[in-house]
Amino acid sequence: MERTQDIIPLPKPAGPSAPPETPAPPALRNAFEVANLDVWYGQKHAVQGITLNVPERTITAIIGPSGCGKSTFLRCLNRMHELVPRSRMTGSILFFGEDLYAAQIDPAVIRRRIGMVFQKSNPFPTMSIAENVTVGLRLNGIRNRAFLRDRMEQSLRMAALWDEVKDDLGKPGVSLSGGQQQRLCIARAIATQPEVLLMDEPASALDPIATMKVEELIHQLSRDYTIVIVTHNMQQASRVSDKTAFLYLGRLVEFNDTDQLFTRPREKQTEDYISGRFG
Amino acid sequence: MADTSRHILGSYDAALSALQNDLLMMASLCERNLRNSLGCLLQRDEDLCNVTIADDEEIDQLEKQVDKNGIDLLRRFQPVATDLRHVVAAMKLAGNLERIADQAVNIARKARKLNRAPLLPEVHFLDPMYREVTSMLSDVLRAYTENSIDLAISIPARDKTLDAMNHEITENLTVQMTKFPERITEYLDLIFIARHLERAGDHVKNIAEDVVFAIAAEDIRHMGAQRPGSAADLLGEKAGEAEAWKAGDSVAS
Numbered sequence: 001m002e003r004t005q006d007i008i009p010l011p012k013p014a015g016p017s018a019p020p021e022t023p024a025p026p027a028l029r030n031a032f033e034v035a036n037l038d039v040w041y042g043q044k045h046a047v048q049g050i051t052l053n054v055p056e057r058t059i060t061a062i063i064g065p066s067g068c069g070k071s072t073f074l075r076c077l078n079r080m081h082e083l084v085p086r087s088r089m090t091g092s093i094l095f096f097g098e099d100l101y102a103a104q105i106d107p108a109v110i111r112r113r114i115g116m117v118f119q120k121s122n123p124f125p126t127m128s129i130a131e132n133v134t135v136g137l138r139l140n141g142i143r144n145r146a147f148l149r150d151r152m153e154q155s156l157r158m159a160a161l162w163d164e165v166k167d168d169l170g171k172p173g174v175s176l177s178g179g180q181q182q183r184l185c186i187a188r189a190i191a192t193q194p195e196v197l198l199m200d201e202p203a204s205a206l207d208p209i210a211t212m213k214v215e216e217l218i219h220q221l222s223r224d225y226t227i228v229i230v231t232h233n234m235q236q237a238s239r240v241s242d243k244t245a246f247l248y249l250g251r252l253v254e255f256n257d258t259d260q261l262f263t264r265p266r267e268k269q270t271e272d273y274i275s276g277r278f279g
Numbered sequence: 280m281a282d283t284s285r286h287i288l289g290s291y292d293a294a295l296s297a298l299q300n301d302l303l304m305m306a307s308l309c310e311r312n313l314r315n316s317l318g319c320l321l322q323r324d325e326d327l328c329n330v331t332i333a334d335d336e337e338i339d340q341l342e343k344q345v346d347k348n349g350i351d352l353l354r355r356f357q358p359v360a361t362d363l364r365h366v367v368a369a370m371k372l373a374g375n376l377e378r379i380a381d382q383a384v385n386i387a388r389k390a391r392k393l394n395r396a397p398l399l400p401e402v403h404f405l406d407p408m409y410r411e412v413t414s415m416l417s418d419v420l421r422a423y424t425e426n427s428i429d430l431a432i433s434i435p436a437r438d439k440t441l442d443a444m445n446h447e448i449t450e451n452l453t454v455q456m457t458k459f460p461e462r463i464t465e466y467l468d469l470i471f472i473a474r475h476l477e478r479a480g481d482h483v484k485n486i487a488e489d490v491v492f493a494i495a496a497e498d499i500r501h502m503g504a505q506r507p508g509s510a511a512d513l514l515g516e517k518a519g520e521a522e523a524w525k526a527g528d529s530v531a532s
Binding site: 234235238262263264265270271274275276277278 | 287291357362
């Protein structure tokens with residue numbers, strides 16, 4: 001399937017080919033390698049010296065109390081923090097080995113390759129369900145109706161929304177329920193076929209059933225995508241993620257496999273936070 | 280950083296305390312019943328036999344209460360990390376304590392039967408086993424209340440000793456059977472009592488393994504010769520960190 005535009009070359013498959021009778025699973029590369037990341041908003045030092053790697057095709061959860069720098073960290077991964085006035089960053093972020101902040105990198109292209117889903121669903125109010133899904137492709141100049149139609153259906157199916165909206169594709173996106181709107185936004189995010197999905201509390205405004213549908217969707221998407229999810233819901237982090245990072249006061253306290261972090265955290269501060277002793 | 284000795288939710292702390300209180304009450308009754316079962320035999324006290332058998336009902340009810348509290352806690356608070364391990368351990372401990380109490384009842388029933396026959400001097404063969412199993416139970420409960428990995432980890436080796444004692448007592452009583460065949464039934468009852476004590480020791484060992492998991496998040500079951508002999512063996516360099524952590528230090532604070 002075609003990709004709209006690439007400035008950073010697509011990563012090559014990792015490792016030499018294995019003998020056919022004993023195929024070795026390909027080693028997971030790092031989608032992101034973050035080193036010594038510091039971010040300021042004016043005088044506020046929001047993120048302090050974070051270093052961590054995000055393996056590809058895994059779900060990484062970022063947890064921590066309000067104001068700890070979770071969303072700022074997430075936004076650094078697709079350069080969205082640059083949209084905030086007086087923001088400043090030092091350190092480095094490699095995206096599949098390429099410097100995300102190199103001078104020749106176009107942030108708009110980066111944001112196509114690294115999609116984002118926000119806390120509050122935000123379908124375009126004047127657009128139909130179908131138009132909402134394909135808006136990113138059309139903004140990139142794709143006009144082929146058959147292609148747009150196929151990609152729309154594929155994206156809605158991946159977002160587990162197709163069966164619910166296939167007869168109402170012409171209705172406004174905002175006519176859907178909250179949970180459906182959020183899945184529509186996820187369909188919109190994956191329609192341009194990004195390599196990574198960043199999710200900033202994607203289910204925090206949803207009811208429990210819609211939350212479970214979004215969590216199941218995240219699980220399904222993780223087969224093809226690298227997902228980084230910010231969540232306040234620690235049970236959600238525990239359920240959906242492979243790795244979890246705990247941030248506190250802008251610093252990375254602990255980054256570990258999720259099952260380890262929630263059963264035997266290395267740091268007392270992690271234990272105190274996840275077990276509800278402060279926050 | 281805020282005071283982290285308590286949870287933000289007071290009801291969470293209250294639920295954890297209630298769970299632990301019921302468990303400790305159950306442990307205390309279980310210890311008493313096991314001690315009483317020895318009295319049943321050595322003091323030839325039929326009333327004590329009946330009391331020991333009747334008291335098991337309270338322990339059964341407490342086991343159900345601990346399980347109910349544990350399930351309520353899991354449902355209401357979704358505990359994680361140390362809290363989760365302690366809740367799961369409490370429920371498993373309750374099961375093992377209930378089975379130890381069942382062994383005490385079995386012993387009391389056998390003692391009641393033996394007490395109706397002339398005294399067997401060989402009842403004193405069981406003294407060392409009784410002392411060891413009651414000491415093991417007392418120590419494992421202390422390990423639980425004091426978070427002592429070393430004390431808990433010492434229990435499985437003592438269970439091996441108990442197994443050896445059982446084996447020796449069984450052999451000695453078998454010899455006595457051949458000498459005094461008219462009392463073969465009573466000797467068989469003593470062998471069964473030794474077997475009940477050995478089974479109680481197995482449950483104490485299970486408790487010790489669960490206590491180690493609750494404290495150190497390490498599973499020491501089914502390790503055979505690889506079983507660690509101390510907290511340092513188990514945790515290596517992390518043993519010091521674990522101590523510091525228990526003391527409230529934090530690398531990140």
